[in-house]
Amino acid sequence: MDFKELVKFFEEMGEKKFRATQVYAWMMHGAQSFDRMTDLPAGLRARLEEMQDAGLISLNLAMISNVQISKSDGTRKYLLMLNDGNFVECVFMKYKYGNSVCISSQVGCRMGCAFCASTIGGKLRNLSAGEMLEEVLVIARDTGEPVSHIVVMGTGEPFDNYENLARFLRTVHDEKGLNIGMRNITVSTCGVVPGIEAFTVDFPSAGLAVSLHAPSNEIRDRLLPINKRYPLEVLLPACRTYTEHTGRRITFEYALIDGVNDSFSHAKALARLLHSHVGKLCHVNLIPLNKVSESAFSGSGRRHATAFCEILEKHGIPATVRRELGADIDAACGQLRMKTMEQKK
Numbered sequence: 390m391d392f393k394e395l396v397k398f399f400e401e402m403g404e405k406k407f408r409a410t411q412v413y414a415w416m417m418h419g420a421q422s423f424d425r426m427t428d429l430p431a432g433l434r435a436r437l438e439e440m441q442d443a444g445l446i447s448l449n450l451a452m453i454s455n456v457q458i459s460k461s462d463g464t465r466k467y468l469l470m471l472n473d474g475n476f477v478e479c480v481f482m483k484y485k486y487g488n489s490v491c492i493s494s495q496v497g498c499r500m501g502c503a504f505c506a507s508t509i510g511g512k513l514r515n516l517s518a519g520e521m522l523e524e525v526l527v528i529a530r531d532t533g534e535p536v537s538h539i540v541v542m543g544t545g546e547p548f549d550n551y552e553n554l555a556r557f558l559r560t561v562h563d564e565k566g567l568n569i570g571m572r573n574i575t576v577s578t579c580g581v582v583p584g585i586e587a588f589t590v591d592f593p594s595a596g597l598a599v600s601l602h603a604p605s606n607e608i609r610d611r612l613l614p615i616n617k618r619y620p621l622e623v624l625l626p627a628c629r630t631y632t633e634h635t636g637r638r639i640t641f642e643y644a645l646i647d648g649v650n651d652s653f654s655h656a657k658a659l660a661r662l663l664h665s666h667v668g669k670l671c672h673v674n675l676i677p678l679n680k681v682s683e684s685a686f687s688g689s690g691r692r693h694a695t696a697f698c699e700i701l702e703k704h705g706i707p708a709t710v711r712r713e714l715g716a717d718i719d720a721a722c723g724q725l726r727m728k729t730m731e732q733k734k
């Protein structure tokens with residue numbers, strides 16, 4: 390429930406409106422039981438507990454099933470079990486500018502990207518806004534650290550679950566919620582153009598990352614099936630509109646795949662493409678691909694990635710090779726969940 394719904398909920402229970410303020414604050418601090426809400430009368434706490442026992446409401450939407458902790462930089466990768474037995478992954482990362490959480494938006498994914506483990510079993514279901522929020526709250530509770538940044542870049546295509554995503558973003562941004570500035574939130578899409586258009590209008594202060602991964606339709610068709618629906622000549626103008634409308638720089642994710650999209654002529658073609666369709670307000674984030682055992686692709690070496698990056702920069706496109714956080718726990722995204730699902734079969 391968002392705050393308004395919680396107000397309505399308490400009014401329908403015959404309770405005062407301010408109870409919603411109290412309970413909402415507890416929820417946002419990750420309270421796991423109504424008993425802990427010591428500023429509520431005992432009778433109300435008991436009623437809420439009863440409703441929870443009857444399955445009508447719930448404070449807990451996920452529990453930690455597994456955590457991998459990087460010894461080198463404190464990155465923590467979580468496997469959470471949802472109330473229906475499904476699993477999702479989320480990651481806690483420490484940066485100089487604050488603590489960032491990467492969350493999943495769906496259980497599985499139907500986008501079919503050729504190099505991705507998360508899509509192998511297809512999409513099982515969307516996550517609710519509450520479940521996305523729970524990913525953040527569970528991590529904040531477990532680490533005992535404040536979360537200042539959120540990236541929606543885990544399993545799932547966020548714009549394939551737009552309504553819940555929007556609800557989630559409004560809740561984390563709400564000052565009664567987690568009060569996280571929109572500028573500290575980034576959503577990543579594989580290129581769902583109607584989602585990009587809606588996001589540009591609805592969340593002009595939030596960051597947008599687009600998984601580009603190719604300098605041509607020919608290569609992108611092979612890697613991201615969504616490209617057949619929204620090819621580069623449709624996708625890139627939508628990206629440009631985002632930068633013009635918001636004044637914000639757009640990030641293009643580019644996974645470097647050995648022998649597929651990582652030649653120096655690909656780098657030059659990419660620079661030309663972005664110059665002509667997007668302009669200067671962009672940044673390319675180069676990621677040497679993580680090896681997924683189910684896929685034939687392997688990543689380019691780090692030195693090659695650096696050379697690719699230099700070509701983009703030389704041609705006026707700002708680019709970086711992604712810093713490797715949590716390299717010692719770096720199973721590719723989706724692998725932890727897949728292994729657990731297989732063990733359960």
Ligand code: SF4
Pocket residue numbers: 498499500501502505506507508543544545546578579
């Ligand atoms: S890369 Fe993202 S959008 Fe593509 S299949 Fe994997 S989870 Fe889905």
